[in-house]
Amino acid sequence: DIQMTQSPSTLSASVGDRVTITCRASQSISSWLAWYQQKPGKAPKLLIYMASSLESGVPSRFSGSGSGTEFTLTISSLQPDDFAIYYCQHYSSYPVQFGQGTKLEIK
Amino acid sequence: EVQLLESGGTLVQPGGSLRLSCAASGFTFSTYVMTWVRQAPGKGLEWVSAISGSGDNTFYADSVKGRFTVSRDNSKNTLYLQMNNLRAEDTALYYCAKDKRYCGGAACSGEFDPWGQGTLVTVSS
Numbered sequence: 001d002i003q004m005t006q007s008p009s010t011l012s013a014s015v016g017d018r019v020t021i022t023c024r025a026s027q028s029i030s031s032w033l034a035w036y037q038q039k040p041g042k043a044p045k046l047l048i049y050m051a052s053s054l055e056s057g058v059p060s061r062f063s064g065s066g067s068g069t070e071f072t073l074t075i076s077s078l079q080p081d082d083f084a085i086y087y088c089q090h091y092s093s094y095p096v097q098f099g100q101g102t103k104l105e106i107k
Numbered sequence: 108e109v110q111l112l113e114s115g116g117t118l119v120q121p122g123g124s125l126r127l128s129c130a131a132s133g134f135t136f137s138t139y140v141m142t143w144v145r146q147a148p149g150k151g152l153e154w155v156s157a158i159s160g161s162g163d164n165t166f167y168a169d170s171v172k173g174r175f176t177v178s179r180d181n182s183k184n185t186l187y188l189q190m191n192n193l194r195a196e197d198t199a200l201y202y203c204a205k206d207k208r209y210c211g212g213a214a215c216s217g218e219f220d221p222w223g224q225g226t227l228v229t230v231s232s
Contacts, residue, residue, distance in 0.1 A: 001169075032216075034218035034219070036152075036219075038152075043202055043221075043222035043223065043224055043225060044152065044202075044219075044222055045222075046207065046218055046219065046220040046221075049207060049218040049220075050218075055220065087151065087152055089152075089154075089218065089219075091216040091217050091218055092216070093216060094157065094166040094216050095154060095166065095167075095168055095169070096154050096157075096216050097154060098144075098151060098152040098153070098154065099151075100151050101151045101152070
């Protein structure tokens with residue numbers, strides 16, 4: 001099975017900062033990677049799919065990059081609404097798997 | 108608009124059984140893989156199971172294999188998760204989700220969009 005490792009687990013940042021979250025796969029997953037945002041008490045929301053494709057309606061300050069085993073989610077200028085937990089997910093094959101999550105906190 | 112509405116979550120004793128349902132609307136249900144994902148209190152997301160649009164192919168996480176069964180009724184646009192021999196570690200909010208990728212009735216793994224609001228399963232004596 002392919003394992004997904006996210007870093008950091010927690011990230012403290014300020015409004016306006018540029019932040020990057022990393023997700024590593026235990027073997028190549030090509031570009032079969034998605035990123036989700038989850039806010040307290042809410043279901044996860046798809047942000048990025050196919051590693052770098054922005055889901056419709058998601059602000060352009062979110063971007064994804066990478067292929068193979070290393071991927072990044074970047075938020076170019078943090079907004080107050082962006083403080084949440086972010087998960088990566090591979091879907092190269094079953095079983096699909098999520099990373100353990102990155103909590104983005106206000107500094 | 109795509110909508111997913113889970114139901115069936117409740118308090119159940121260890122060793123008990125439960126069936127979750129997910130009513131879908133707003134898309135051609137039979138042509139999309141459907142998935143169950145769970146989230147234990149204060150923890151991350153765990154993929155549980157998936158089923159192809161036709162229902163011919165099913166997939167399970169090792170943690171539930173042999174205890175959970177996923178199924179679907181395409182005539183009712185409804186997804187199910189039969190959960191047997193429940194354990195305390197199965198306590199979680201269970202989400203159903205639609206795969207974004209279109210695979211006809213075939214099996215393919217995809218990203219999840221949208222998700223339902225979740226139904227809470229608590230396994231405790």
